[in-house]
Amino acid sequence: MTEFAAPLAFLLLLIVPSRIVLLVRDRRRLRGEFVYSSTALAASGPTLRLRASWIPFALEMIGWALLVVALARPQRVVTTAADDRFGIDMVIALDGSGSMAAEDFRPRNRFAVAKDLISEFITRRENDRIGIVTFGSRAATRVPITFDHEIARRILEDARIGDNGDGTAIGQAIATGVNRLRASESRSRVLVLVTDGVNNSGSIDPVTAAALATRYGIRIYPIGVGSRGEVPIPVKVQNRFTGEIEEIYHVIRADIDEPMLSAIAKETGGRYFRAVDQNALQSVLDTIDTLEKSRLTAPKRRNIDERYLTPLAAGFLSILLAVLLGETVWLKLPA
Numbered sequence: 349m350t351e352f353a354a355p356l357a358f359l360l361l362l363i364v365p366s367r368i369v370l371l372v373r374d375r376r377r378l379r380g381e382f383v384y385s386s387t388a389l390a391a392s393g394p395t396l397r398l399r400a401s402w403i404p405f406a407l408e409m410i411g412w413a414l415l416v417v418a419l420a421r422p423q424r425v426v427t428t429a430a431d432d433r434f435g436i437d438m439v440i441a442l443d444g445s446g447s448m449a450a451e452d453f454r455p456r457n458r459f460a461v462a463k464d465l466i467s468e469f470i471t472r473r474e475n476d477r478i479g480i481v482t483f484g485s486r487a488a489t490r491v492p493i494t495f496d497h498e499i500a501r502r503i504l505e506d507a508r509i510g511d512n513g514d515g516t517a518i519g520q521a522i523a524t525g526v527n528r529l530r531a532s533e534s535r536s537r538v539l540v541l542v543t544d545g546v547n548n549s550g551s552i553d554p555v556t557a558a559a560l561a562t563r564y565g566i567r568i569y570p571i572g573v574g575s576r577g578e579v580p581i582p583v584k585v586q587n588r589f590t591g592e593i594e595e596i597y598h599v600i601r602a603d604i605d606e607p608m609l610s611a612i613a614k615e616t617g618g619r620y621f622r623a624v625d626q627n628a629l630q631s632v633l634d635t636i637d638t639l640e641k642s643r644l645t646a647p648k649r650r651n652i653d654e655r656y657l658t659p660l661a662a663g664f665l666s667i668l669l670a671v672l673l674g675e676t677v678w679l680k681l682p683a
Contacts, residue, residue, distance in 0.1 A: 350655070353421035360416045364409050407670035414663030417656075424653040435475035436536035436639055437493050439525040440466055443543035443573070444507060445484045446514045450544070450600065452579035459509050462542050462573050465629040467504060469540075470497050472633060479528050480504055483521035485513030485549035493528060517550030518543060522557035522568065522612070530564045536639040540632060541570040541612075542623075546605040558612040567618040567639075569632050570609035575624050577601065 352358075448459035470478055478500055479493035490507065491500045518541070525539040539561060547554050561568055580597045587594050606620070613620040619635060621628045 349425050351423050351425050353423055355420055357416055357420040360419070361413060364412065367405075367409065404670045404674040407666050407673070411663045411666030411668075411670060414659040414666060418660035418663060419656075422655040422659070424655055426651045426653075435473070435477065435534075436538055436636065437477045437529055437532040437534040438473075438538040438540060438636075439479040439481055439493065439528050440469070440540045441481040441483060441487070441521040441525050441542065442466060442504075442507065443484075443516060443518075443521075443545065444482045444509050444511050445516045445545060446509060447516070447545050447581070447600070447603075448573070449509050450574060450579045450581040451597075452575040454580075457509075458544050458573050461626075462623070463504055463507065465623070465626055466540075466542065467501050468626075469629055469633060470501055470504075473497075473636075477532075477534075479525075480507075481521055481524050481528070482507050483512050483517055483524070484510065485515030485517055487517055487520040487524040487550070488512055489524060489528060493532065513549070515549030516543065516545040516547060517552075518545075518547040518608075519552035519554040519557040520550035522554060522561060523552050526557065526561045526564060526566055529566050537564070537566045538618075538636060538639070539566055539568045539616075541568055541609075542573055543570065543609070544572065544574040544604055546603055547608065554608055554612055555615070558615045561616050566616060568612050568616040569618045569621065569635070570613055571621045571623045571628060571632060572604040572606055572609055573623045574604060 442459075442462060444459065448462070449457045451457045453461045466480075474497065477493040477495055478491075478497060479489065480491040480500055480503065481487055482490050488511075490503050494500060521541065521543075522539065525541075529537045529539065558568060578599045578601050581600050582595050583598050584593055584595055586592070604622075606622070610620040612618075619632075621631055623629060
C-alpha cells in the first residue's frame with residue numbers, strides 16, 4: 349500500500365492553475381504570441397512549431413507536479429502481522445539487596461545464581477510476555493512486559509547488587525509488579541518474586557500488596573533463595589595499616605521470612621518455593637505451565653520503503669527538458 353508521509357505538500361499544486369491563468373492572459377495580450385518563462389515565440393515561424401509551443405510549459409508543470417509528489421514523500425508500507433502466541437503475562441521481581449552477595453552457592457553468590465536461573469527461565473518461556481523488576485530499599489522496573497526476551501536477558505545481566513539500595517522492600521516490589529500487570533488482558537498473570545530476606549524497607553506492607561495482586565487476579569510465586577543456616581558473605585574493609593581496601597568474609601545466618609512468603613503465595617493462589625538449588629525454579633516453571641493460557645497478540649511490523657527518489661528525478665528531468673526546449677527550439681528569434 350502506498351502512503352504519503354507529508355500529504356500537506358500537495359497544497360503546492362495550487363500553483364499549477366495560477367500558472368495556467370497567467371499563460372492564458374499573456375496569450376490574449378500578445379494576440380497569439382506564446383510566452384514561456386523568460387523566452388517567447390517569434391510571431392513568425394513554422395506553423396507546426398507554433399502549434400507545439402505549449403510543450404515547454406506542459407513539461408514545466410509536469411515537472412513541478414512530480415517535485416510536489418516527491419516532497420509529499422510517497423512510501424510503500426507493508427504491515428506484517430506476527431503470529432499470535434498462546435502464553436501468559438508475567439513480571440519477575442529480583443532482590444538486589446546486600447545480603448544477595450552471600451556465597452552459599454560458592455564460588456558464586458545468591459544474586460549471580462538467581463540471575464542465571466531467571467535467564468534460563470526466560471529462555472524457556474518463549475510464548476510469554478515477561479517484564480523484570482529489581483528491588484532493594486526501593487523497587488524499579490527494568491523491563492516492561494515484552495516479547496523481546498533477548499533484551500530482557502541483556503538488561504537482567506547488567507543488574508548489580510545495590511542498584512536499588514541495600515534494604516529489602518518486598519511490598520514495594522510486589523506493588524511495582526502489580527502495577528505493570530494490572531492493565532494486561534491476559535487471562536493468566538503471574539508475578540515471580542525472588543528474594544533472600546525479610547521485608548525491612550518501603551512504605552507498602554507485603555500482605556497489603558498481595559491483596560492488591562489478588563484484586564487484579566495476579567498470582568504470586570515467591571522463591572526464597574539461599575541455603576539454611578550460616579553462610580559467608582564478603583565485606584569490603586579498609587586495612588588500617590596499609591589503607592588499602594580489602595575483602596574479608598563474615599558469617600551470617602540465612603534469614604528468609606518463609607511464613608510471610610508462604611502467606612503471600614496462598615493469598616494470591618500461587619505457591620512458595622525454596623531455591624536451595626536450580627530445581628526450585630524448574631518447579632516454578634512446571635507449575636506455571638499448568639496455568640490456563642490465553643491468546644496474546646504479538647506486535648505488528650511495518651516495513652517502509654521510501655519512493656520519493658523516482659518522482660524527484662523525473663521532476664528535475666522534466667523541468668530541465670522544458671528549459672532546454674524553451675531556450676532552443678522555441679527560443680524567440682531576433683528581429
